[in-house]
Amino acid sequence: GVAFANYNMWLLLFVIVTSGVLVVTPSATRWFFGHFRDHVSEPEIKFLFVLLFFLGGLAAAANSEAVLTAYLLGLVMASALHGNRRVVEHMRSTVFTMLTPFYFLKAGSxxxxxxxxxxxxxxxxxxxxxxxxxxxxxxxxxxxxxxxxxxxxxxxxxxxxxxxxxxxxxxxxxxxxxxxxxxxxxxxxxxxxxxxxxxxxxxxxxxxxVVIPPETQAVEATPAAGRAEEAQARAH
Known part of the structure; x- marks a missing residue:
């Protein structure tokens, strides 16, 4: 990437803005999730997509690859998303359904x-x-x-x-x-x-x-049961 990059103002802007966003994103994510979690409209998902599309667009303007910023965001946000399993599952299903297939279709074409x-x-x-x-x-x-x-x-x-x-x-x-x-x-x-x-x-x-101990199975089953009860409550 360093050998083939276009060294211009867009690249400089991309590096500066991306570095700043990556530094503040973990704490900003924790604050946002703490204030706006469990809403029906799921603002957490929208927040993550805003970051992805903003940095991806900036990367494209700098003649880089937009998908690289997704990996960088994933690295710095791992700790913030660790305790938000529901958000991770919804993001995974959305990305694998709507975004990933188009990328690999383009690459395969x-x-x-x-x-x-x-x-x-x-x-x-x-x-x-x-x-x-x-x-x-x-x-x-x-x-x-x-x-x-x-x-x-x-x-x-x-x-x-x-x-x-x-x-x-x-x-x-x-x-x-x-x-x-x-x-x-x-x-x-x-x-x-x-x-x-x-x-x-x-x-x-x-x-x-791999043999999973019974106590581990019980711990893993508890969040699943909680999500099922939450889904039933929303349905009613």
Whole structure:
């Protein structure tokens, strides 16, 4: 991003405003949720979308990728949203239903299937390189944190997929003329393959058996029961 950024006033404005928003957002979110939570109109969701669209529009004006600001906001707001499970669930359902499909449809619309077949060899080579770097980076880290056996292998397969940031980088390069459509097709195929194939292998062969203690099940069932009662109360 640093190597290909457009260094102008818009970028400077984007960096300054985004940095300021990220600093004040956690405390502002806690204050807003404390004063306006549990309203039927759900102002918490509107507040989050205002931040997302504002920073996303500013990123687009600075010739950057709007989706990157969503990740930055997610990082700084994790602690503020930790105790607001209902807001997180509603945001997740809204984003996965209305926003995420359009992004991946746009990214997939530039893929050329004939180019993928003609460049199958380099695609396989890049896929293997990505798998080697994934294993070298994740598996020793799992061992360092005390994970062994199937758990370490399962974690290695599931983590560091690079799906979203890989497609973002490829789409950025294509839209700004740094790569052509054939190169974009190869990169996206490698990114998707390196995310899907290890996940399928990990789920099929290395998925550990997790036994949830009864007391944990009771704790997890309590919020669900509370949400069901709340929904019934709203219906009446």
């Amino acid at each position: 530039y893929v050329l299937l004939p180019a993928l077949w003609l460049n199958l060899g380099i695609t396989v080579i890049l896929f293997l390189v990505k798998m080697v770097t994934k294993v070298v980076g994740v598996y020793p880290t799992c061992l360092a944190f005390g994970l062994r056996g199937k758990v370490a292998k399962y974690t290695t397969g599931m983590m560091s997929t690079g799906l979203t940031f890989g497609t973002i980088s490829a789409l950025f390069g294509l839209s700004h003329g740094y790569i052509n459509q054939t190169q974009y097709t190869v990169l996206v195929a490698v990114v998707i393959g390196s995310a899907v194939i290890p996940t399928m292998v990990a789920q099929a062969f290395f998925r550990p058996q």
